[in-house]
Amino acid sequence: MKPLLIALLCICFSQTFAQTIDETFVKETVNQLFEGMRKNDRNMMLGTLHKSAVIQYANQAIRPGEDIKPGDSAEAFVNGYSKFxxxxxxxxxxxNKILIDDELASVWVNYKCYMNNRLLFCGVKSIQLIKNGLKWKISYIVENRRKYCE
Structure with missing residues (x-):
């Protein structure tokens, strides 16, 4: 009975430990993207994005009721951001929250966007990541924007 209990504890501990390691790497990937954006470092940003990543803006329809514009590719996002x-x-x-299941992670992020230290807008980003081997890559970002922020 005692060896069985020890084996169960080891399994539970190893799964919790793996979850904690993955959570750390997911956070690092997300933080690296935003650090790359701050530094305007194209390679740092691209290093976090899956080659087929999509960046979508939830509330950027041209007029209320119209379809939302198609999302940007990773390359288009980085190029546009770098120029701007x-x-x-x-x-x-x-x-705010990280959910992980095997090779899939979902991160909920509040953000505030400043230009020259002036608040432009804020909102929420939902960031989806996939684990490719040992690395986490961002495969999808969808965000909303609000002009009135606390």
């Missing part, structure tokens, strides 16, 4: 940035944009984030 000039090193003066800072998206400050707070990671």
């Amino acid at each position: 940035n000039g090193g003066k944009i800072d998206e400050q984030i707070t990671i």
Whole structure:
């Protein structure tokens, strides 16, 4: 009976430990994306994004009731951000929740976007990641934007 109990405890501990390690790597991946955005570092940003990642904006329909514009590819997002940035944009984030199941992770992030230290807008980003071997890559980001922020 005692060996069985020890084996069960080891299994539970190893799963919890693996979850904690994955959560750490997921956070690092998300933080690296935003650090790359702050530094306007194209390679740092692309290093976090899956090659077929999509970045979608939930509330950017042209008029209410119209379809939302198609999402950007990882390359288009990074290119657009790099041209616009000039090193003066800072998206400050707070990671609220991380859910992980095997090779799939979902991260809920509040953010505030500043340009030249002036708050432009805020909102929420839902970031989906997939584990590719030992690395977590962002496969999908959808965000909303609000102009009135606390």
